[in-house]
Amino acid sequence: MTQIIAFEGIDGTGKTVQMQQLSNFLKNKGKTVKEFSFPIYDSFFGSYVGRYLTAKDGIPANTVDGKSMALWFALDRWEAFRKSDDLSYDYILINRYVLSNAVYQSIRDCDLGKPDILDFVLELEFEHFGIPRPTLTLVLDMDLAEAAENVGKKGFREYVGNERDVYESIDSIQLRARKKYQEYAERLDHVVFIPCMKDGKLDTIEHIAEKIQTAVLPLL
Secondary structure (H helix, E strand, O other): OOEEEEEEOOOOOOHHHHHHHHHHHHHHOOOOEEEEEOOOOOOHHHHHHHHHHOOOOOOOHHHOOHHHHHHHHHHHHHHHHHOOOHHHOOEEEEEOOHHHHHHHOOOOHHHOOOOOOHHHHHHHHHHHOOOOOOOEEEEEEOOHHHHHHHHOOOOOEOOOEOOOOOOOOOHHHHHHHHHHHHHHHHHOOOEEEEEOEEOOEEOOHHHHHHHHHHHHHHHO
């Protein structure tokens, strides 16, 4: 059975780097691995997510109704899995998955005072669209300042160039997102927090990778 491991956390927590570390670890053990990173900006639905995140059409993502914005992200995943046979792999590693959809559409300024949409997103993606449920969700947890510094090092990205997207550029969104991940981790039994700080400083890539490998070992 394919094991699906999702990497989550606020922007700049090193999800891409750590996903690659885990991919190498699993391949060295003879496992087959498929990697995804959502949104897929060159897909039909993912391209529209990118337009919202950059306010390219004059409508920034952080002003769109939460359920409407969540639908675009969900459709991007639905399309990706609909067109693939990826469940033939031993492991699927995913950079940003369903949990981030619920988090980021619940903590924007326009969402304040409203019920969060976790239950809606889980029903939409897993039950209605039939998107595969993750076996394990790893939330990389890092201080906001360290994460923001890492965002600044990302360089050119196809959908946003050298700039930050709407969510990355608003510190209050990132702070609320970190707290929302902590809240959801208490509600969902497949979520594991991975601390990326040690003695007030950012831990090494290798030490963080070891923590992730420890969390994954029961799945091997």
